Amino acid sequence: MAAEQINENMNECQIGRVADETSLPAIDENFNTRAEVFRLNFSGTLSVHRSFLQSLHQFKSTMDKKGIEVVSINMSEELKAKLSNEGVLRMFNAQTQVAYKPPVKKPAPSIDVKFIDPFIRATTQSLKIQAKIESQPGKPKLKTPVDALKFFDIVGIISLVSNVFNGNIALCFKKSVFLQLCENMLGEQYDEITDELEDAAGELLNIIFGVAKAELNATEGYKIHKAIPTVLRGDKIKVKQTKGPTIILPFATDFGDFQIEIEAISN
Amino acid sequence: MFTPDTKILIVDDMMTMRKIVAKALKSLEFSDITECKNGQEAWETLQGGGFQLVISDWNMPECTGIELLAKVRGDANLASMPFVLLTAEAEAEQVAEALEKGVDNYIVKPFSADTLKSKLEQAYNKVQSRQAA
Numbered sequence: 281m282a283a284e285q286i287n288e289n290m291n292e293c294q295i296g297r298v299a300d301e302t303s304l305p306a307i308d309e310n311f312n313t314r315a316e317v318f319r320l321n322f323s324g325t326l327s328v329h330r331s332f333l334q335s336l337h338q339f340k341s342t343m344d345k346k347g348i349e350v351v352s353i354n355m356s357e358e359l360k361a362k363l364s365n366e367g368v369l370r371m372f373n374a375q376t377q378v379a380y381k382p383p384v385k386k387p388a389p390s391i392d393v394k395f396i397d398p399f400i401r402a403t404t405q406s407l408k409i410q411a412k413i414e415s416q417p418g419k420p421k422l423k424t425p426v427d428a429l430k431f432f433d434i435v436g437i438i439s440l441v442s443n444v445f446n447g448n449i450a451l452c453f454k455k456s457v458f459l460q461l462c463e464n465m466l467g468e469q470y471d472e473i474t475d476e477l478e479d480a481a482g483e484l485l486n487i488i489f490g491v492a493k494a495e496l497n498a499t500e501g502y503k504i505h506k507a508i509p510t511v512l513r514g515d516k517i518k519v520k521q522t523k524g525p526t527i528i529l530p531f532a533t534d535f536g537d538f539q540i541e542i543e544a545i546s547n
Numbered sequence: 548m549f550t551p552d553t554k555i556l557i558v559d560d561m562m563t564m565r566k567i568v569a570k571a572l573k574s575l576e577f578s579d580i581t582e583c584k585n586g587q588e589a590w591e592t593l594q595g596g597g598f599q600l601v602i603s604d605w606n607m608p609e610c611t612g613i614e615l616l617a618k619v620r621g622d623a624n625l626a627s628m629p630f631v632l633l634t635a636e637a638e639a640e641q642v643a644e645a646l647e648k649g650v651d652n653y654i655v656k657p658f659s660a661d662t663l664k665s666k667l668e669q670a671y672n673k674v675q676s677r678q679a680a
Binding site for chain 1: 561562563564566567570606634635636655656657658659662
């Protein structure tokens with residue numbers, strides 16, 4: 281017995297006059313389909329042998345592992361009554377409506393990209409003016425699970441709350457880049473990230489946020505709220521956003537790279 | 548322009564910004580610089596007298612820069628004190644509020660030493676005009 285592809289959402293197989301252990305297609309681990317529903321067409325089926333029930337149980341179990349729902353269609357009222365009397369109708373998941381209606385999927389959270397350029401400009405401008413550091417922006421990219429393994433020594437985080445999107449911004453540094461930045465910004469030499477220097481990461485993020493916020497509020501009509509940065513310091517900090525897709529804005533300087541990660545989900 | 552011996556009070560809850568402002572002021576030859584961490588501490592320090600210029604952050608806990616400005620303008624002894632606000636947000640509503648409260652100038656972060664110099668010159672001129680009026 282073969283499975284027929286009805287559409288991209290649905291497979292189907294025709295059950296014979298008598299449903300038995302040979303009526304269902306042989307499905308193994310390699311069965312590959314994008315379908316979300318597998319229809320068993322009982323049109324013309326007069327009876328169901330007990331051996332079919334065992335096959336159906338295994339078939340449904342396999343499909344369940346693949347996330348595919350098994351439904352029975354075109355089952356006669358007489359057959360339904362027989363199966364009901366035997367107490368097994370329920371396992372057939374009999375559907376009266378033949379037409380398949382794809383389930384309505386909740387749209388995946390979308391990321392608002394309009395603010396990327398203002399944040400790139402704000403970052404390069406802030407570093408140039410406040411720390412006399414030239415930074416070259418790289419190509420923005422979506423954060424992948426591999427990117428999430430990258431670690432940093434100090435991270436400033438500020439929340440993004442507005443009328444159109446919510447999320448957060450993380451400014452992520454390795455120690456060597458951050459210390460050089462502090463040296464340029466404050467005019468003192470540092471060997472370690474001290475408690476005092478945590479403040480510098482927060483202030484720099486505050487400045488970048490302020491510049492970008494002013495531009496976005498003025499030109500895009502956003503109403504981004506004020507926010508207070510939080511700073512994390514430690515060995516091998518990994519940044520994990522939880523709500524949705526995250527964009528990484530990479531920057532290169534003469535002293536090394538750093539990055540900004542933006543998670544901003546449209547409301 | 549303010550002379551190098553002008554007694555200046557920097558007010559900011561962030562150590563980094565206090566250091567940035569102090570560094571920029573020193574590069575402009577100013578040397579008499581005092582730092583405070585918030586508006587309340589600044590208000591108490593100002594009571595000691597002798598200060599000739601306040602450069603204060605806007606957003607601070609306990610007493611914000613705009614609240615400190617209102618206190619200074621409301622005090623008979625300090626009302627004419629040149630007062631410059633630092634802000635990370637140059638939005639029209641904020642600027643309007645600062646001007647209404649009597650600020651002599653405001654500086655938007657990030658800023659260079661040259662910008663600071665220019666803003667202080669403008670503030671100085673505004674103070675001179677106010678005193679001449």
